[in-house]
Each structure stands twice: as C-alpha cells, then as structure tokens.
Amino acid sequence: MSPLNEEQGKEYWRRNLSLMLKLLTIWFIVSYGFGIILVDVLNQIKIGGYQLGFWFAQQGSIYVFVGLIFYYAKKMAALDKEFGVEEDE
Amino acid sequence: MDLQTLTYVVVGFTFALYIGIAIWARAGSTKDFYVAGGGIHPIQNGMATAADWMSAASFISMAGLIALSYGGYGGSVFLMGWTGGYVILAMLIAPYLRKYGKFTVPEFIGDRFYSNSARTVAVICLIICSVTYVIGQMKGVGVAFSRFLEVDYDTGLYVGMTIVFFYAVLGGMKGITYTQIAQYCVLILAYTIPAIFISLQLTGNPVPQLGLGSTLVGTDVYLLDKLDMVVTDLGFKEYTTNVRLSGINMFAYTMSLMIGTAGLPHVIIRFFTVPKVKDARSSAGWALVFIAILYTTAPAVAGMARLNLIDTLGGEDGQGLIIEDRPVWFKNWEKTGLLNFDDKNGDGRIQYSADKDVNEMVKIDNDIMVLANPEIAKLPNWVIALVAAGGLAAALSTAAGLLLAISSAISHDLLKGILTPNISEKAELNASRIAMAFAIAGAGYLGLNPPGFAAGTVALAFGLAASSIFPALMMGIFSKSITKEGAIAGMVGGIGVTLFYVFQHKGIMFIPDTAFLGDTLPNWFLGIEPNAFGVVGAAVNFTVAFVVSRVTAEPPQEVQGLVEHIRVPVGSGEANAH
Numbered sequence: 333m334s335p336l337n338e339e340q341g342k343e344y345w346r347r348n349l350s351l352m353l354k355l356l357t358i359w360f361i362v363s364y365g366f367g368i369i370l371v372d373v374l375n376q377i378k379i380g381g382y383q384l385g386f387w388f389a390q391q392g393s394i395y396v397f398v399g400l401i402f403y404y405a406k407k408m409a410a411l412d413k414e415f416g417v418e419e420d421e
Numbered sequence: 422m423d424l425q426t427l428t429y430v431v432v433g434f435t436f437a438l439y440i441g442i443a444i445w446a447r448a449g450s451t452k453d454f455y456v457a458g459g460g461i462h463p464i465q466n467g468m469a470t471a472a473d474w475m476s477a478a479s480f481i482s483m484a485g486l487i488a489l490s491y492g493g494y495g496g497s498v499f500l501m502g503w504t505g506g507y508v509i510l511a512m513l514i515a516p517y518l519r520k521y522g523k524f525t526v527p528e529f530i531g532d533r534f535y536s537n538s539a540r541t542v543a544v545i546c547l548i549i550c551s552v553t554y555v556i557g558q559m560k561g562v563g564v565a566f567s568r569f570l571e572v573d574y575d576t577g578l579y580v581g582m583t584i585v586f587f588y589a590v591l592g593g594m595k596g597i598t599y600t601q602i603a604q605y606c607v608l609i610l611a612y613t614i615p616a617i618f619i620s621l622q623l624t625g626n627p628v629p630q631l632g633l634g635s636t637l638v639g640t641d642v643y644l645l646d647k648l649d650m651v652v653t654d655l656g657f658k659e660y661t662t663n664v665r666l667s668g669i670n671m672f673a674y675t676m677s678l679m680i681g682t683a684g685l686p687h688v689i690i691r692f693f694t695v696p697k698v699k700d701a702r703s704s705a706g707w708a709l710v711f712i713a714i715l716y717t718t719a720p721a722v723a724g725m726a727r728l729n730l731i732d733t734l735g736g737e738d739g740q741g742l743i744i745e746d747r748p749v750w751f752k753n754w755e756k757t758g759l760l761n762f763d764d765k766n767g768d769g770r771i772q773y774s775a776d777k778d779v780n781e782m783v784k785i786d787n788d789i790m791v792l793a794n795p796e797i798a799k800l801p802n803w804v805i806a807l808v809a810a811g812g813l814a815a816a817l818s819t820a821a822g823l824l825l826a827i828s829s830a831i832s833h834d835l836l837k838g839i840l841t842p843n844i845s846e847k848a849e850l851n852a853s854r855i856a857m858a859f860a861i862a863g864a865g866y867l868g869l870n871p872p873g874f875a876a877g878t879v880a881l882a883f884g885l886a887a888s889s890i891f892p893a894l895m896m897g898i899f900s901k902s903i904t905k906e907g908a909i910a911g912m913v914g915g916i917g918v919t920l921f922y923v924f925q926h927k928g929i930m931f932i933p934d935t936a937f938l939g940d941t942l943p944n945w946f947l948g949i950e951p952n953a954f955g956v957v958g959a960a961v962n963f964t965v966a967f968v969v970s971r972v973t974a975e976p977p978q979e980v981q982g983l984v985e986h987i988r989v990p991v992g993s994g995e996a997n998a999h
Contacts, residue, residue, distance in 0.1 A: 335991060345988055352512050359508045363501045368671050371494075375662065380634040381643030386661045389497035390720040391630060394504045394713050401511045401706035408516075409699050417991040419697045 336415060344415045351407055355400050363393040424802045428569050431806040432813060435607050436584055439600045439817075443588030446596045451850050454593030455524040455829050456693040461598055463700040467707025469601035470691045472608065472814070473822035474682075474708070475715060476554075477561025478879045479503070480608055480815035484794075485787030488723035492658055493648075495665030496723065498674040498953075502883075504709060504716050505675070506682025511705035514683050514891075515692040517898045517987045519701035524693065526686040526826075526890065527834040533897035535980050536905040537839050542912050544830045546889035547686045549916065552867070554685075554882035555823040559868025561816035568757055568792065569809035575869060581817060582865045589821050590857050597821045598694060604814035609714055611811025615795045615804055616718045619725050622798060629721035648724055651731050656775030660724070667948050677955035681883025684891025687819075687826035698990035726790040729797050734773040734782060741770035741781075750796035759786035759793075824864060828856035880952040881923060888915035888958025896966055898988075901981045907970030915962025922958075923951045 336344060366374055371385035379387060412418035422430070448454040461469070487496025521529050527547060531540025559578060566577020588596040613629075620632030624644055636643050649659045657663075665671050682688065691708075692701045733751075736742040744764060754760045761784035762771045774780040792812075795804045832853035837844060844852070889912045896903040896911070903911075926940040938944045940951070949957065986992075 336989065341985065341989070348988075355512065356508070359505065363505050363675065364672060367497060367501055368668055368675070372662075380631075381636065381645045382634040383645075383661055386494055386497075386645075387634070389494060390500050391717055393501050394717055397504050397508050398706060398709050398713055400508050401709060402703065404512055405699065405702035405706055408702060412699065412990055415989075417989045419699065419990050419992075 336417065340415060344411065344417065347411055348408065351404065351411075355404055359397065359400055362388060362396045367393050422802075424805060425571070427802050428806040428809050431803070432570065432810045435603075435810045435814065438603055439584060440587055442599045442603060443591050443596045446588075446592045446599045448591070448593040448595045448850070451524075451833075451846050451853065453595045454850055454853050455833060456690070457593075457595040457598045459694060460696055461694040463695050463704035464707050465598070465602055466691060466695050466700075466704045467709075468605045468711050469598045469694075470688065470704070470708035471711035471715075472601040472605035472818035473597075473691055474688055474712060474819070475608065475815055476819035476879065477558055477565070477812065477816035479715065479719075480612065481561065481565070481788050481791050481812050484719045484722040484726065485790035487720060488727040488790050489785060489787050491665055492663040493652075493660035493724070493727075494663050495671070496720070498665060498671055498678065500716055500720060502675040502678025503682060504712060506679040507705050507709040507712070509679060509683040510688070510692075511702055513898070514689060514894055515701045515705050516698045516990070518689060518894070519692050519695065520698050520987045520990060521983075522693075524690075525829050525833050526689055526894070527830055528838065530890075530893055530897065530908070531834070531838065533980065533983060534893075534903075534905040534908040535977060536909070539893075539905050539909050539912075540834055540838060542909050543890065543893065544834050546885070546912055546916055547830050548827060550685065550882050550886045550890070551687060551823045551827050552864070553885065554687075554879060555820055555827070555864045556867045556871060557879045557882075558816045558820035558823065559864050560871060562813065562820070563868060564788075565809060565812040565816060569806075569812075578865060578868050581813070581820075582861055585817055585821050585824065586858065586861050589824055589861065590854050593853065593857070594690075594694060594825055597818075597825055598691075600821070601818045604818040605711060607807075607814040608811040608818075609711070611807045611814070612715050612722075612791075613718055615798065615800055615808065616722050616725075618800050618804070619729070619794065619798045620721060623725055623728070629725070630717045633721040633724050644728065645724065648728050651728065655731070655773060660727070666942065666950065669947055670949050670953055673947075673949045673956050674953035677887050677953050677959075678880070678883050680891045680959055681885075681887035681955055684886040684889070684894065685883070686830070686886075686890065687822040689894075690826060690829070691822070722794065723790065726794050726797065730785070730790075731773065733797065734771060736770060741768075741772045743770050745769070747771070750793055753796070754789060754793050758784070759789045760784060820864065824857060824860045827860045828853055831856040831860070884919050884923070884952065884955030884958065885916055887955030888919040888962055892959050892962040892966065896963070898984070901984050902970055902975065903966055904970045904973045904976055906973040907966040907968075910969045911962040911966030914965040915958045918961045919954055919958030922946070922954045926951050 367389035374385035375383040377384040452458055483499055518529055527540045527543035530543040562581035563574040563578040566572055567574045588600050616629040617627050620629040621627050624632040624635040625638045626632040626635045645661055649661055652660050695701055695704050734742050762781050763783045765781050771781045772779060773782045795808055836852055837849050893908050893912050925938045926936055928936040942948055
C-alpha cells in the first residue's frame with residue numbers, strides 16, 4: 333500500500349493532476365488551437381517558406397509534444413522524490 | 422548488380438538478422454513471453470515502440486495520403502493525430518498500468534472493474550481492434566513482396582508469415598522487442614535517406630524538415646509557394662490551406678486518432694516491459710522522438726514528391742508529358758497498376774488536371790509517393806532496395822506486436838484468467854505459443870482472403886480502440902466510482918455506436934449495398950466522416966458509464982485500494998503475475 337497518509341496522498345495526486353492539466357492545455361493549444369481553429373489567422377505570418385498555421389499542423393505541434401512528455405517525466409520524477417514515493421534504484 | 426538481385430540481397434540480409442535475433446532471444450518463462458522479462462531499457466523500449474507503432478500505413482501510405490488524397494494541409498490530421506496520442510499515453514495511461522504491473526490490458530480492466538465479464542468484453546474489443554489492424558499489415562507484407570521482388574502476393578505473404586512465426590512463437594515479447602529495435606533502424610534509414618537526397622536536389626538543404634520551408638535551388642521562390650501555384654494551376658485546391666471537409670471533421674479525426682493511439686493494446690503492453698514507473702513516462706517520450714523523425718520527414722516527402730510528380734507530368738515544355746518519352750520508372754510502376762494514364766484527347770501527351778473530364782492520369786496511387794520516390798529522384802539502386810526492406814520491416818514489426826496482443830489476450834486472459842485458472846506456468850507458456858501460431862495462421866488467412874472491409878481498416882481500428890478501451894482505462898485510473906456495470910455498458914455502447922455509424926455508411930461488415938445511409942457529406946452526423954467517428958463513440962462510452970455507475974452499487978473497498986495503489990510509483994517491482 334501507499335506509504336503516504338490520506339492527506340499526503342491527496343496532495344500528491346492534486347499536484348500531479350494540476351501539472352497534467354497545464355501540459356494538456358499546451359497540447360491542445362498547439363495542435364487543435366494553432367493547427368486547426370486558428371490556422372487561418374496564423375497563416376498570415378510566414379517563417380521562411382512556411383505559413384505559421386501550416387507549420388504548427390505539420391511540424392511544430394509534434395516538436396512540442398516531444399517536449400511536453402519529457403518535461404512531464406522530469407517534473408514527476410521530482411514530485412515522486414519530494415513525497416518519497418520514488419522507486420528504489 | 423542489377424536492382425532485382427540487390428533487393429534480394431538487402432531484404433535477405435535483414436531477414437537473416439531477424440531470425441538470428443529470434444534464436445538469441447528465446448523466451449524461457451511466461452514473463453519473458455508477455456513482457457520480455459520486464460527489464461527493457463526505456464530508450465530501447467522507445468525504439469521498439471516506434472517500430473511497433475509505425476505500420477505499413479505510416480511507412481508506405483502516409484506521405485501519399487497527405488500529398489494526394491488529403492491534398493496537403495488536410496493530411497495534418499494523421500501527423501498530429503498519430504503523434505499527439507503519445508502525450509495522452511504518457512500522462513494518462515502508461516505509468517499507471519506499468520505500476521499495476523501485470524501482463525495484459527484486459528487483465529487490468531477485469532481487476533479494476535472486479536468482474537470477469539468486464540475482462541471478457543475487453544478481450545472482445547481488443548480482438549476486434551487488433552484483427553482489423555493486422556489485416557492491413559498482412560496485406561502490406563504481400564504487396565511489398567510482390568512489387569519489389571516480383572513474387573506472387575501469396576508467396577510473399579507465406580514468407581512474411583514464416584519470419585514472424587519464427588521470432589514471435591519462439592521469443593514472444595522478448596524476441597519481438599529485439600527484432601523491433603532492428604526493424605526500426607532499417608525502416609528509419611530507408612525513409613530518411615531518400616528524403617535527404619530529394620531535399621538536397623530541390624532546395625540544397627539536407628534536412629527535409631527545413632527544406633520544405635526553403636527556396637528552390639537557383640531561385641528565390643519558396644518551395645511551398647511554388648507548390649501552391651502549380652496545384653492551383655491544375656485546378657486543385659491550394660496545398661497549404663486545403664481543409665479536409667471541415668474544421669469540425671478535422672478536429673474529430675485528429676482526436677479519434679489521438680485517443681485511439683492511447684487505447685491500442687499492442688502499444689500499451691510495450692510499456693509493461695520497462696523496469697520502473699518513471700521509465701514508462703520517459704520511454705513514451707523516447708518513442709515519440711523516434712516516431713517524430715519519420716513523422717516530421719513525411720510532410721516534406723509529401724510536398725516534394727508532389728512537386729516532382731507534377732513537374733514530370735508537365736513534360737519539358739509544361740504542355741504535358743509526351744507519352745513516348747515517359748521515364749523508365751513510370752513504365753515500371755504502370756505494370757503494378759499503381760500508375761495509369763489514358764490519352765483521352767489522343768494528342769500523344771499526358772495532361773494532368775483536377776478536372777475529371779480533362780485529366781488523363783486516371784490512376785495515381787497514394788503509395789507511389791514513397792515507393793517510387795527514389796526512382797523519380799534518380800537515386801542509386803541500393804536506396805531503392807533499402808526502401809523495400811524498410812516497408813517490410815514496418816509491416817512485420819507492427820504485425821508481430823498486434824499478434825502478441827491477440828495471443829496473450831487468449832492465453833492469459835481467457836485461458837489462465839477465466840477458463841482454467843489452475844494451469845501451470847509451463848502449460849500457459851505452451852498455450853501462449855499455440856495461441857500465437859493460431860493468430861498468425863488466422864491473420865495470414867485474412868491476408869490471403871481479405872474481407873471487403875480490408876481497405877481503410879487502419880483508421881477504423883483507431884476509432885474502435887478510441888471508443889472502447891481508452892475510456893475504460895481512463896475511468897479505471899481516474900475515477901474510483903465507476904462500477905463494473907458502468908464500464909461494461911460503456912464499452913459495449915461506445916464500440917457499438919462506432920460500428921453502427923461505420924456500417925450504416927459503409928455497409929454492414931462493409932458488404933457493398935448493405936449501407937442504409939449513403940456515404941456522403943449530407944448523411945454524416947455533424948459532417949464527421951466514419952473514420953473520424955471514434956471520438957463520438959468515446960463520448961458515448963464516458964456518458965453511459967457515468968450514468969449507469971450512478972444507479973448501481975458502489976465498487977468494493979479493495980478496488981478503491983487498487984486505484985490508490987496504482988496512482989503512486991513506489992512498490993512497483995517488475996511486472997509479474999502477482
């Protein structure tokens with residue numbers, strides 16, 4: 333069973349959810365936001381030969397996805413340590 | 422050495438490698454067979470996951486889908502949908518199922534929803550998704566053989582089945598993991614090398630991702646501007662802004678592919694093979710890095726190949742390709758039926774146009790964009806041979822992963838879990854090998870006699886996983902109050918609605934003429950095409966599960982304990998039976 337008492341357990345879970353929510357907001361904005369909903373607006377801006385909305389839909393969103401996962405993994409490893417629930421090395 | 426011999430040598434070498442790995446990585450226990458012993462390094466698992474994940478559809482078809490069928494920007498649904506799912510997988514699914522620490526996805530659903538019925542329903546959903554998916558892979562193997570090695574489709578399929586049989590039956594997950602790592606290396610080289618050459622030729626920039634945004638060699642015109650111009654001249658919609666049907670449809674399509682990714686059992690079980698919960702999180706990141714290398718190259722291949730193709734078809738003076746002068750690769754691919762022209766106006770030239778009455782390129786298959794790419798760009802023969810080996814690696818690695826998910830659901834969930842709980846480990850290991858052999862034979866049979874629905878099956882498999890397994894897993898982890906009745910009703914309702922929608926537009930079991938509503942835009946719910954409907958099925962699943970759970974008895978105390986247990990990493994140990 334979990335080594336955390338009820339209150340610590342709740343706090344650990346709350347912090348996890350709030351981190352997740354933040355990162356999923358970014359996930360949503362770069363793909364559905366920039367790549368689909370706002371694509372026409374962003375296409376007014378050009379970076380090199382890429383219209384920005386098109387770039388997010390076919391390139392940028394993917395790079396951000398990779399960053400989000402590693403950031404989550406790093407932050408969660410730190411959170412695990414803080415609450416003393418990390419696995420033994 | 423001529424191309425034919427060279428292709429045999431390269432493909433033969435990769436097959437020898439896979440068999441060598443199979444002999445080296447035999448499975449000695451059920452734990453080896455189901456989760457590769459549970460000691461795979463997260464980067465290795467990331468690479469294996471990437472190969473597991475990227476199928477014949479990603480390798481052979483996707484660039485062509487983007488370039489042709491989905492007309493440029495519309496193809497973004499595949500690029501975002503098939504990568505963004507890993508973010509959900511890494512945050513919402515993989516770490517918790519790794520902590521849970523058993524062997525299969527239905528096993529978790531059965532435990533969390535304290536019911537063998539829930540487990541059985543999950544097994545059925547898993548088999549429906551995975552079988553739908555594996556047919557496409559078997560077809561990919563047969564097609565790759567027949568095109569590159571000029572053997573029969575059937576013979577090609579038998580050779581492919583024998584190879585998979587060898588390493589999957591002997592090694593289970595362990596054999597599959599190490600062959601997938603080798604297959605990843607083969608397929609990524611085969612994909613990127615031609616792309617680098619073509620990017621250099623067109624833009625002078627060796628990085629295709631940058632090349633797509635650069636100017637064409639010797640001019641100050643951007644490649645994408647030029648592409649927009651030439652496609653609109655031919656009467657097509659502008660490449661960079663061509664929406665797939667509607668914004669809502671693109672939204673639903675992307676979301677269906679994303680949550681389908683996070684609900685596909687053959688991908689999820691790969692994360693049971695890493696030692697720790699934190700490895701499951703970072704391994705999803707590595708998987709996406711390896712996937713992104715191909716997925717960010719694909720749009721460049723799509724745009725550049727489309728431009729090259731239009732250029733070739735324009736002929737030297739832009740008035741249409743003179744039929745007598747068409748290049749050798751053109752003639753070669755005509756033989757396979759992937760390219761076809763019809764000189765309608767009899768002027769001895771091929772006119773390519775968006776207007777159906779004028780257009781003389783009556784057939785340009787999506788797959789040609791990747792398969793003929795090296796020839797169009799006049800690359801050396803060894804590159805062409807490598808593309809053949811890459812296509813086979815992509816199809817075989819995905820087929821093996823799917824077959825493992827199917828066979829472990831049969832031997833571990835149905836046999837050991839429900840029918841004969843007392844069988845010994847040795848007997849279970851034998852049973853899993855027999856189940857694997859049957860699964861391969863069954864998939865081979867379906868590959869030889871593809872049912873009517875074999876076309877477009879891959880996108881459908883995602884819709885089915887999105888509407889059945891993903892919501893059940895998510896509610897199992899994030900809610901303590903969803904009951905067994907709720908979960909079962911949700912899964913049945915979700916997959917039922919999705920199948921119903923597909924059948925009503927595409928025909929019952931895809932038999933033509935049994936569709937009771939036409940497969941056209943006015944008949945679609947909110948203008949959402951059947952392939953994109955998984956997200957609606959998922960919404961139905963969540964809603965039904967929530968409502969039913971409100972009116973049924975609360976889950977027992979130990980289930981609430983299980984949910985708390987999987988939410989913190991400590992005390993995971995390696996994945997094991999108990």
